[in-house]
Amino acid sequence: MSAILKRELAAYFSSPVGYIVTAAFMFFSGFFFYVQCLNIGTSNMYAVFQSMFFIVLFVIPLITMRLFSEEKKYKTDQALLTAPVSLAGIVTAKFLSAFVMLSVCLASYVIEGIVLSFIASPDWSVIIGNIFSMMMMGAAFIAIGLFISSLTENVMIAAIGSFAVNLVISLVDSISANLPVPFLKGLLDSLSFQTKYSNFALGIVQLSDVVFFVSVTVLFLFFTERVLEKRRWA
Amino acid sequence: MIEVKNLTKHYGKNIALDNISFKLNEGDVLGFLGPNGAGKSTAMNIITGYISADEGTVTIDGHDILEEPSEAKKRIGYLPEIPPLYQDMTVQKYLEFMYRLKKVRKPMKEHISEICEMVQIRDAEEKIIRHLSKGYRQRVGIAQALLGYPPVLILDEPTVGLDPAQIIEIRKLIRDLGKKHTIILSSHILSEVQAVCDKILVINHGKIMAEGQTDSLTLLGRETRKIKIVAEGREQNLYSALKSVDKVMNVERLGETEKGCYEFIVESSADVRRSVSKAVARTDGIILLMQPEGRSLEETFLNIISGKSE
Known part of the structure; x- marks a missing residue:
């Protein structure tokens, strides 16, 4: 398992993907930090975290797109699946590699916090809480992206598919706002990523929200493992 | 294993x-x-x-x-x-x-x-x-x-x-x-x-x-043996000499390959290489080539694939 994790991490940075993703993430995070903190003179980073929600939606498909689709395309999955490693081990290693990539991106918040500490006193509990919340939500998005990547051998389709799904997830709030049926509205509200993320961003940590993201992550990792298993029987 | x-x-x-x-x-x-x-x-x-x-x-x-x-x-x-x-x-x-x-x-x-x-x-x-x-x-x-x-x-x-x-x-x-x-x-x-x-x-x-x-x-399927022979001498003499060898079932004439040399395919039910050699020598002929026409794996393979059994 550690072999796959190591290889994936090396692969991110032996191709442009790793650099583009980190650069894009840091650019936007830096941009929002300048506009919404430094420029208007506040040490409250809440607005930055809110804006980054949509950037994460776009960045994660880039991280996950090639994880399984490329293996299938170049038939390297034959090496993984005939090696003494379990399917769960393969999926977990791939997931962790994407998670580490995301964590590298999130390090930009720490840099911003340090910049703030020179001119004001930043609320570190909020910053750390947000990094934690971004990790929780990111894990869920990564699991979804991983699942989509396992369905196709085309990297572009994997990326666009994940974008599309992430967009639909982010639209859940606006859809539910226009629903006249209370039951469906309640259902959609409880599936909203954004509400839960906003709770975190405000500093409200609810166990139910944590459980929600962990459940989504585990569920989609399980689905991914099933897809790989099913392919053997096709 | x-x-x-x-x-x-x-x-x-x-x-x-x-x-x-x-x-x-x-x-x-x-x-x-x-x-x-x-x-x-x-x-x-x-x-x-x-x-x-x-x-x-x-x-x-x-x-x-x-x-x-x-x-x-x-x-x-x-x-x-x-x-x-x-x-x-x-x-x-x-x-x-x-x-x-x-x-x-x-x-x-x-x-x-x-x-x-x-x-x-x-x-x-x-x-x-x-x-x-x-x-x-x-x-x-x-x-x-x-x-x-x-x-x-x-x-x-x-x-x-x-x-x-x-x-x-x-x-x-x-x-x-x-x-x-x-x-x-x-x-x-x-x-x-x-x-x-x-x-x-x-x-x-x-x-x-x-x-x-x-x-x-x-x-597989090699009960009848075939030998290709190229010999120098008079064709008729060589032919009848080959025919007369014990256990030879059939001799096929393939004609002149170079001047004075003739090619034959000899089918037999046993190994006849020695007696063939002696028989040709008795006619004053000289054997230039003697090659077993074994069935190659290719032939066997193609037969198996096409379902033919011999």
């Missing part, structure tokens, strides 16, 4: 493998022979646990590939039809990755360079796989399968894309490995199977059409 029982695999309505069974002992080298699409690769993919069979079992050294996949897979080195190479890694990094993936417990640096030496890719160790030629990729694929010297090696068309000198080297390597390892290799090159394997399994349309030792298959 390897036991395959009643393997059956369908792809939709097509049957890819139909009730295949065989057993291999330690040190056996088995050749899968069959035309394209016969089910060779499917069988190998099932044996290595890449895909699953609809029915049947595969046991490697007593470990079922489905029940104890880790234990079984540890014992297999597999070279698939398309070598599973990560395009953006160097050969060295790739082999180190595969070494860790397979949980090999030997000193890594020495082990990898020893294998690179065996398949002759030392000069490409630092190169990125994407830039390698087909022959090198194939050999990196073989190197990957050899990591950890697993007791079972499964090689799907191992010499594809190699140049003649490399083919000879790799065949020699496989023969050497066959002393200690149990090997299954597939090929559509018959002479290769003949040269490397001691057992042959001919597959077509997912069924075993023939199986046996390489020698016995080669000799």
